[in-house]
Amino acid sequence: MRLGLCAVMGVLLGAGLCLAKGGDAPAGQFQLGATLQPLATIPMKSAEISAYMPEKKKLFVVGGDNLLEIVDLSDVAKPRVVRTVSLGGDASSVTVNGNLFAVSLLNAPEWKKGHVQVMRYTDSLEVLGFFEVCHQPDMLTFTPDGSALLVACEGSPDMNFHEDPEGGVAIVTAPKSGPWSRLEIAVAGFDGLDTASLMAQGVRRTGAQGFVKSLEPEYITVSPDSKTAWVSLQENNAIAVVDIAAKKITNVYPLGFVDHSVPGFGLDAKKNSKVEIANYPLRGLRQPDGISSFVVNGRPFVVTANEGAPVNDYKAWTDVTSLVMLSQQGRLDPKVFTPELVRDLGGISVSNLERCDAVPDMAPGGRCPYAYTFGSRSVSIFDGATGALVWDSGDMLERMIAKVAPDYFNWNAKKNKVKMDSRSEDKGCEPENVTVGEVAGKRYAFVGLERTSGIAVFDITDFGKTSNPSPRLVDYYLDPSDRGPEGVLFIPAEKSPNGTALLVVGYEYSKTLTIYNVK
Known part of the structure; x- marks a missing residue:
């Protein structure tokens, strides 16, 4: 049985708390609430990002290799792969508009300019275009009106920073008819912005090169009127705003941090096989990966999944250190970071980039009363205009998982070994991606937690309707056999094959695709 019966055990964060296990622990399924109902799971060659074509009832799925799989959703309870397509490179994302779909393709090495492949799907496949677009194309999406294709050009460096192309956002004007052979491609860059002001506001400069080269677009969300795009700059802890018609980046907003010393915003910072959520003199840099957006009465909001992104993949540069090192360097206030606290939190990764000793009034004696960690283990909502x-969810997610699925609290699903608390020193539950959808008059934010592997659901209906919105965590679903949610796709009821709103999740580690009914 996919999901066992659930008994209400109490109230958590405004929602019913229930625990379901199928079979002997630690295997089974766990759920808070009843918003998500799993319909089907199918194995894939790879499963990360998916896009849906309503007219054909087809899903297009990519997963980091050179294959695209087409899934028939005519019967949502029995999805099946009907075709596998070889692509001209490793796919990083896919998007659909009408009967067209486009895939972003990485080059080798990845810092080189990559490509976009556009195809038409009818009774057969027709390649309309294959064109070079920008350095390291990551997420891509059509605008809602289909007039443009936007590509996040990450522009990451090579291992030694010998090659470090500038990032940006490619705006591809979609032809109204005919082949995609003659295209207008504009890459909106960051060179026209006041970089000194942005750094002073908290936009991070990472890497061994200049500030502009350190800005790396990751994920895109677009306003319903197709005029504005918001782009996550994960390592930089910021969001860029794009004027699509002007083909220009108009602003970059720093995303700040979560103060883990404040009640309601704690974290488990120790790897000791226990659940110990507490307050510490730590600040969690949000650094979102996936973002989404919605509009209420003309006011835009941006939702962020605050995963965190330490820069530790390069030989030439890193921003990762430890409290022990910061203490030895004399950068921490010894009255706050006592030898006992530094020892207790010795395993947590912190940033060496943020220097509060540069601001004397905030750091008495030139030593910091706080340190910065990567990721805030939370979901945030920002005003898209300003x-x-x-709002920020604080420690809601970690506290909920500790009650609903304690055996899987901060476990590392990538290794497929059930060892609770193994990720508490490294980004915790790790919110990876988020999408927003409306069901029966309610608006939900669906959040994939990468290493913990569950899907959390927040009711955000009152945003824009009250001056003091209070989202509720209404559901969480975890099946440990589905590991590493990467892409979360919402299909509204009016476009769904079965007339019911659906959530499609691609699980990177287990290479499975799971479809849920949304109630």
Whole structure:
């Protein structure tokens, strides 16, 4: 049985708390609430990002290799792969508009300019275009009106920073008819911005090169009127705003941090096989990967999944250190970071980039009373027009998982070994991606937690309707056989094959695709 019966055990964060296990622990399924109902799971060659074509009832799925799989959703309870397509490179993302779909393709090595492949799907496949677009194309999406294709050009360096192309956002004007052989491609860059001001506001400069080269677009969300795009700059802890018609980046907003010393915003910072969520003199840099957006009464909001992104993949540069090192360097206030606290938190990764000793009034004696960690283990909502923070979930996610699925609290699903608390020193539950959808008059944010592997659901219906919105964590679903949610795709009821809203999740580690009914 996919999901066992659930008994209500209490109230958690405004929602019913229930625990379901199928079979002997630690195997089984766990759920808070009843918003998500799993319909089917199928194995894939790879499963990360998916896009849906309503007219054909087909899903297009990519997963980091050179294959695209087409899944028939005519019967959502029995999805099946009907075709596998070889692509001209390793695919990083896929998007659909009408009967067209486009795939972003990485080059080898990845810092070189990559490509976009556009195809038409009818009774057969027709390649309409294959064109070079920008350095390291990552996420891509059509605008809602289909007039443009936007590509996040990450522009990451090579291992030694010998090659470090500038990142940007490619805006490809979609031809109204005919082949995609004659294209207008504009790459909106960051060179026209006041970089000194952005750094002073908290936009991070990472890497061994200049500030502009350190800005690396990751994920894109677009306003319903197709005029504005918001782009996550994960390592930089910021969001860029794009004027699509002007083909220009108009602003970059820093995303700030979560203060883990404040009640309601704690974390488990120790790897000791226990659940110990507490307050510490730590600040979690949000650094979102996936983002989404919605509009209420003309006011845009941006939702962020605050995964965290330490820069530790390069030989030439890193921003990762430890409290022990910062203490030895004399950068921490010894009255706050006592030898006992430094020892207790010795395993947690912190940033060496943020220097509060540069601001004397915030750091008495030139030593910091706090340190910065990567990722805030939370979901945030920002005002899309001003960049102001409106709401943050704090430690809701970690506390909920500790009650609903304690055996899987901060476990590392990538290794497929059930060892609770193994990720508490490294980004915790790790919110990876988020999408927003409306069901029966309610608006939900669906959040994939990468290493913990569950899907959390927040009711955000009251945003824009009250001056003090209070989202509720209404559901969480975890099946440990589905590991590493990467892409979360919402299909509204009016476009769904079965007339019911669906959530499609691609699980990177287990290479499975799971479809849920949304109630």
